[in-house]
Amino acid sequence: MAVDLTTRIGSLTLKNPVLTASGTFGYGEEFSDFIDLDRLGGFIIKGTTLHAREGNPYPRMAETPSGMLNAVGLQNKGIDYMIEHIYPRIKSAGSEIIVNVSGASPEDYAEVCRRIAERTDIKAVEINISCPNVKQGGMAFGTTTSGAAAVTRAVRAAFPGVVIVKLSPNVTDITEIARAAEAEGADAVSLINTLMGMAVDVERQRPCLSTVTGGLSGPAVRPVAVRMVWQTAKAVKIPVIGLGGIMDGRDALEFILAGASAVEIGTANFIDPQTTVKVIDYISDYCQRHGVDNVSDLVGVI
Amino acid sequence: MVKKTITDFTIKSSTRLSETYALLKLTPADGSEVTPAMPGQFVQVAVPDAPHTFLRRPISVNFIDRSDNTLWLLVRNAGEGTSRLCSLKAGEHLNIILPLGNGFSIPEAEGDFRRLLLVGGGVGVAPLLFLGQALAESGREPEFLLGARSRADLLELDEFERFGKVHLSTDDGSAGVHGVVTQHPVMHDPGISRIYCCGPAPMMKAVAAIAREREVECEVSLENMMACGLGACLCCVENTVRGNVCVCTEGPVFNIKQLTWQ
Numbered sequence: 001m002a003v004d005l006t007t008r009i010g011s012l013t014l015k016n017p018v019l020t021a022s023g024t025f026g027y028g029e030e031f032s033d034f035i036d037l038d039r040l041g042g043f044i045i046k047g048t049t050l051h052a053r054e055g056n057p058y059p060r061m062a063e064t065p066s067g068m069l070n071a072v073g074l075q076n077k078g079i080d081y082m083i084e085h086i087y088p089r090i091k092s093a094g095s096e097i098i099v100n101v102s103g104a105s106p107e108d109y110a111e112v113c114r115r116i117a118e119r120t121d122i123k124a125v126e127i128n129i130s131c132p133n134v135k136q137g138g139m140a141f142g143t144t145t146s147g148a149a150a151v152t153r154a155v156r157a158a159f160p161g162v163v164i165v166k167l168s169p170n171v172t173d174i175t176e177i178a179r180a181a182e183a184e185g186a187d188a189v190s191l192i193n194t195l196m197g198m199a200v201d202v203e204r205q206r207p208c209l210s211t212v213t214g215g216l217s218g219p220a221v222r223p224v225a226v227r228m229v230w231q232t233a234k235a236v237k238i239p240v241i242g243l244g245g246i247m248d249g250r251d252a253l254e255f256i257l258a259g260a261s262a263v264e265i266g267t268a269n270f271i272d273p274q275t276t277v278k279v280i281d282y283i284s285d286y287c288q289r290h291g292v293d294n295v296s297d298l299v300g301v302i
Numbered sequence: 303m304v305k306k307t308i309t310d311f312t313i314k315s316s317t318r319l320s321e322t323y324a325l326l327k328l329t330p331a332d333g334s335e336v337t338p339a340m341p342g343q344f345v346q347v348a349v350p351d352a353p354h355t356f357l358r359r360p361i362s363v364n365f366i367d368r369s370d371n372t373l374w375l376l377v378r379n380a381g382e383g384t385s386r387l388c389s390l391k392a393g394e395h396l397n398i399i400l401p402l403g404n405g406f407s408i409p410e411a412e413g414d415f416r417r418l419l420l421v422g423g424g425v426g427v428a429p430l431l432f433l434g435q436a437l438a439e440s441g442r443e444p445e446f447l448l449g450a451r452s453r454a455d456l457l458e459l460d461e462f463e464r465f466g467k468v469h470l471s472t473d474d475g476s477a478g479v480h481g482v483v484t485q486h487p488v489m490h491d492p493g494i495s496r497i498y499c500c501g502p503a504p505m506m507k508a509v510a511a512i513a514r515e516r517e518v519e520c521e522v523s524l525e526n527m528m529a530c531g532l533g534a535c536l537c538c539v540e541n542t543v544r545g546n547v548c549v550c551t552e553g554p555v556f557n558i559k560q561l562t563w564q
């Protein structure tokens with residue numbers, strides 16, 4: 001019997017629970033030589049802001065044990081460029097496109113979402129209140145309940161589709177931030193964004209990154225992410241999307257069993273561009289092996 | 303554009319060229335043809351059994367030999383990942399994504415570019431062998447200017463000599479001109495109409511400065527640190543006249559007019 005991988009996030013129905021994490025999958029087309037994009041549950045495109053951003057100076061990346069630090073700083077050409085030049089190329093993809101949105105103020109976030117609603121058929125946005133690599137906005141909103149609430153409220157008023165709020169792990173209690181987003185009408189939360197970290201080039205006696213600190217991703221962060229997903233799934237009624245160091249199907253199931261309705265594949269895309277489809281196949285095989293008809297039956301069994 | 307592939311290769315031979323360099327010759331494990339690549343393009347190699355090497359390693363295409371269907375990679379031992387690559391033996395396997403990046407431009411117009419100088423330093427000589435072959439096959443006369451610390455670090459000289467005249471410089475004077483490549487007279491030869499350069503950043507900047515001053519076309523190949531190699535992560539950016547661009551997709555080869563090196 002075929003396993004039902006259908007996953008619901010608010011009013012959005014995904015063909016399977018596997019998404020790509022923003023900033024690790026470009027606009028999807030970078031991976032079209034390696035995978036059939038139609039197979040994905042959806043892909044979350046690069047963090048987009050109201051105006052173009054050049055990002056941070058090089059070096060922006062440092063390899064670390066079982067992971068990497070990045071300090072890209074939301075380099076992107078702005079929402080209008082995305083809508084006019086990139087969206088027409090990718091809109092025929094057979095999986096859901098979700099735009100990751102960032103801003104320096106709640107009004108910025110709302111305006112980007114308004115333009116997406118008015119000028120595209122995109123049904124969902126992921127609100128990034130957790131980028132550790134920008135001076136203004138970003139993580140500042142994701143580390144207080146009032147900041148998370150203010151951004152979610154502004155976006156909720158501007159965007160009729162599905163609003164996913166992406167949470168920062170750089171907090172004492174992630175569940176209270178999740179509850180603040182839920183209370184303001186978020187349809188789902190995704191977690192975790194990168195953990196703030198730092199690496200030093202000891203020979204040159206300088207930080208490895210131009211920005212000194214950056215965001216840690218990769219399997220190094222996975223146990224932290226699984227724990228936070230488990231805590232958050234118990235604290236909110238809306239779906240939780242889990243991410244953080246998923247390298248294969250087994251890792252994805254850790255998140256699903258801990259309470260994630262869907263997962264995002266991030267850094268693994270850099271190492272094996274076919275990770276997403278391998279994870280989908282693994283989840284399907286796993287369900288068959290365990291006599292599970294519907295993947296949603298596995299969500300949060302722990 | 304050639305479709306990128308993820309291919310398992312078998313190592314046909316691994317030759318230690320010096321203490322720090324190895325030349326790997328690889329052929330697809332399934333017997334298929336090596337995916338075509340252009341000179342200047344690179345590959346992303348997954349390093350097996352290296353627990354501290356999380357990301358793939360970007361390595362230039364040194365050569366593709368159609369006669370025996372091999373991809374050549376010249377590897378400098380610069381850390382755990384590349385040390386592991388240098389120690390691999392014939393018969394072992396490597397998973398490689400290729401081809402990546404843009405490649406050098408081959409001049410089209412007959413006669414416009416008669417003498418072309420290919421300047422390489424250290425492991426930066428790697429892509430110039432493949433480029434030299436392409437230029438020679440298109441009827442150009444490539445000349446190579448290869449720089450190294452000493453004679454023992456000059457790599458693949460017999461291979462370069464197949465495609466053009468080879469000029470040398472060494473820091474210690476053990477071969478060719480005593481000094482760095484920019485001190486070699488051929489760098490200042492007015493007959494040179496175009497320069498291709500790959501090597502350490504200070505060397506490329508010095509070569510670019512001469513090319514700019516003499517108004518000679520010049521392309522350089524950058525080796526900014528990369529994660530994905532596919533234009534997705536935006537980590538390897540170089541600041542250019544068009545702002546920050548990915549070296550992995552818009553490079554690694556840049557005309558120096560695109561760069562903000564002045």
